Amino acid sequence: MKPPLFEYRAPRSLKDAIALLAGDSGAMVLAGGQSLIPALNMRLASPSRLVDIQHIEGLKGISVQDGRIVVKAMTRHRQLELSEAAHRANPLIREAMAHVAHVPIRNRGTVVGSLCHADAAAEMPMVLLATDGSVVAEGPRGRREIAAEDFFQFHMTTTREPDEIITEARFSVLPAGAGWAFEEFTRRHGDYAIAAVAAIVDRTSGHVSLAACGISSRPVRLRQSEEIIAKGGLVPDVLKAAGEAAKEAVTAPDDMHASTDYRRHLLAGLVRRAVEKAASRTK
């Protein structure tokens, strides 16, 4: 399990990086490498060129501004997890982050890299979706913001163009007084989710945000469940109904870790638990 040969480039500027991506249709971005390098070692990917973005100025750091937590492309999972500013702004992030693989992986892997990898069972894409977040793409045609809802297309597929680099992710700050929760089931600690749910409950506005991963070909917002709760309120029967409604969103076929029927059952339970917990944390 050794990687195939590639051309290695380590540009110092974003402009150069974009040019290097644009100049080779087989080029890929190398950030933390925690998803890409396993794929290379297994020879599931064979990029002709790797553009290592770690030496580019201005791609590091976390800031909280205008109701958004801005996470630059080379920010490691662990940096975001430990960021007190980010935690104050939205505690859902740290809670979810504890479930992303293991600390040594989080020490190297980047948040934006995980979003771009877009594994359908990965936690951070779901969190971006639950917080109505977005990513910023920069390419030869300029800079654009892509809403999470539009970014994740399919398992390991996003709307990023091959010559674009996602320079930052933007998670929304938790509304004042809102509660949050993250519920997941994996067979082993740190594995990809069999199913996971992120919940944000805002009693002030009556808004409920629910997203799930592991159940479909991409992370999904559980709109129907959100509406049921918005209409019916945070009472046990409604939460149960919201869980039942969430089952509709499960499209993942039977696989070696879970049958579709079991995933539906599981998701319903996780939705109920997540909303209950989030509601209990509202102020």
Added chain:
Amino acid sequence: MNRGTIRPKPQAISIDPKVAVNLSVNGETVSAEVSVRMLLSDFLRHELGLTGTHVGCEHGVCGACTVIIDGVAARSCLTFAVQAEGTNVRTIESVADDDGSLHPLQEAFRNCHALQCGYCTPGMIMNILSNLESDMPMDLSEEGIRVMLSGNLCRCTGYQNIVAAVRQAADALASR
């Protein structure tokens, strides 16, 4: 085989493009030309002769190859040597004293019979050590230790004695 067959001197190294990498390994400055695709694990083991870092899966699950990069634990099999440019890498070989005396964590492993075949041990030690040396408080509850160890597979011990060793090492270091 014909005894008269010519035996041309075989090629010694691959024709992969090379790239310069400069880093610090166990406190020593290293400047080397490496294949662009060489994994840090292979670089440490086969270019620098630091074979204490083991390779168990090469896809990031088993943790046997864990080293400390810039103070934090990382998988050397999921890092290209060239990505380690400018970093400070520590391997298992740096943990004991120069005279071979064991670090309290290593002592605790021995006391608690926390290793059997010893293959996963260097990765375990480096992961635990990064936590022991960190500024952040460690969760020394049973569950907390197990979560810390998750990410390192051991096939021999059943982990129980490793949990005990972590606790013993943390106590020993705290009392120093």
Added chain:
Amino acid sequence: MSTRAFGSRIQRNIDPQLLRGEGSFVDDIPLANALHVAFVRSPFARARINSIDVTAACTHPGVAAVYTCDNIGDLDLELPLLIPHSSMTDARTQRPLARGDVYYVGQTVAMVVAVDRYTAEDAAALVDVDYDPLEVEIDLEKAILDGSPLVHPTHPNNIAAHLVQVSGNPDRAIAEAEHVTRVRVQVDRSTAAAMECRAVAAIFDRVTGELTVWDGTQAPLSVRGGLASILNIDEDKVRVIAPNVGGGFGQKVLLFYPDELLVPFAARHLGRPVKYIEDRRENFVGSTQERTQIHTIELYAKKTGEVLALRDSFLHDTGAFIPYGIAVAQVASTSIAGPYRIPNIWVEFKAVYTPTVPVTPYRGCGRPHACFAIERAMDQLADDLGLDRFEIRRRNLIGDDEFPKLREGLLFADGLPVSLDSGQYHKALEMLHDKLDVANFAAEQQKAREAGRHLGLGMAFYVEGTGLGPYEGGHIKIHPITGKVYVNTGLTSQGQGHDTVFAQIVSDQLGVKVEDVILVEGDTKAFDWGVATFASRAAVVSGNAIHKSALIVRNKTLTAAANMLEASADDIELRDGAAWVKGTDRQVSLAAVATATNPLRYAFNESAKAATQFAPASRHDGPALGEGQAPGLEATDYYSPPCATWAYGVHGAILEVDPEICSVKVRRYVCIHDCGNMINPMIVEGQVMGGIAQGIGGAMYERIEFDTDGNMINANFVDFLVPYATEVPQVEILHLETPSPLNPLGVKGVGEAGCIPVGAVIASGIDDALRPFGAAPFQHIPITPSMIYAAVTGG
């Protein structure tokens, strides 16, 4: 004598080296200019090979050679059938490189040797093989049906072996029975997943004609014998070294894997060191696996629960080949009655070829399967008769006074009768009952149920035939300079701590510190005779051989020291590295004794002066060595067990099932264990805890998944779920020590014990927890969340 080392919790000699990262595993051995191997492997479970084109691979820069079946000379053969048995006809084994046909995904088709592994993998991808895929049937029960695609055209219905064994008179007992319980149980395919994959490196020295092979094997002596035979070299010209080995668990006892022959061959052919370091994916698709068996077991009982007879018929998946013979199935079939008296047994198996990775022993070797079958059946019988699970066992366990319990008619995997030698089964059961506080559990369970929580208690008993022959040996020598004791044996260790437990045995006899006893094993130059490390046999077989050798050296030492100290041998004691006249301060170091027993010409140190030909201590009335005398303090002896010695134990757990998530959390896990006299309880517990962790894997996590075409779809650690620390419970262990009457040390094996009953314990516990749901019992492991979902929803 100071404190006895035997029986003490002594830290391991090997640990500092391993902890400092100074271990020496195969890939750690620096071999200048080594070439590296990658294999081209079959992508089809069954196919005809039309052609293999290696042109592009051969010309790839950095490639030294590409081998196929056409250019490996004498190695183009069917590999040996290691353990022949009359139940097999025309047993099929693999060829090092496929000729004509491939039989499983992962089978080796071509071997590329290149300057590094990266380049070798590049070139392997350039080998162009043209296949015609053939039909396959992966399902074990369908594979034996008429008309199913055949793995080998030579074997109708894919039957590789068929064996019936009978003990007592089952027909008569069945006719007398008042009740029959019948269950079908299944254990799925798994793999050892040692942390170090397999590895082989070789150097051929053209000048001396010597071949040196480093092999991460459990059987270096056997590998040497086979290599010498197949490569047609004298055994003395072949040296096989198993250095530190990163776990074995049975997978590394098989010989030969293709690489074990091809790497030495290539090293000789190319005149350069050659290395093959198996990667994790190859370990999944290319190294042997175990476990799938489907049993239909029937217990014929009286209404009291006393089991009169047992009938069991099972299918055993042997994969595409059967190089290790029927060992796994045979162990399962002869362990099927477990710890119970059951006087009448009829047991049958069919070993079935499937187009999958071949099957050879993995820790447990048939015992976990047999235990799962009998223990699930016992639980069911208890249920059927309205008895408690402990009570049904009390009524059937062999009593202390019934040993040895011969199961006449059953032959174990060593070809010898099954005879359980000793134990305190009833006491063990009661210890578990107490430790788990079973008496109060029902109330606790009821209370939890009222609060919506589902607790269950699971338990299972097991026996383990250990310490199989044929034999092992031990050589012991006290070194004249240092007084350190060197012990050589033909085994190899993969983490079991041989270097410490064998040192403990020797330490007591020779009065030296455990750390002054140095074990050399895993090197055919260190000891010439023996078999391998497998079947929980090292402590029993090598341990007793070393013990016997130590007794001889002890006597030699006492005699020599008595001469030197001018005392009677009866008055000499050995302690603290010296021989002492009892009750005095007169002593001579073992180094000096060892030197004195070696008549010298040259005085190279103080002790040596006393041993030279002109020294007063030397004999001056004839040759320095008398007829029949040998210099030094050394001895070699062997131990060959009369039959297996049977360890046993009983495990119990309290677990909680969450029916909403379908998860299982083990809250307590208790193990009562008896492996006879313990040499080092710390190491025994380590073996048991590690075994239980593997058992937890087999009970709930680890399952090799094949699709219907025979592709292994989880050949990685992402999807083949080896448990982390977070999935393994804390284990509470209590020991019993019932000595084995069969060997001088009274020891029994412990290597495999832990893993055997865990599947049955967990299934039993989940059944108990989910009783209110009216679900059918769990008779199939591993138990997955989807299976729990089906049980709680009646789906």
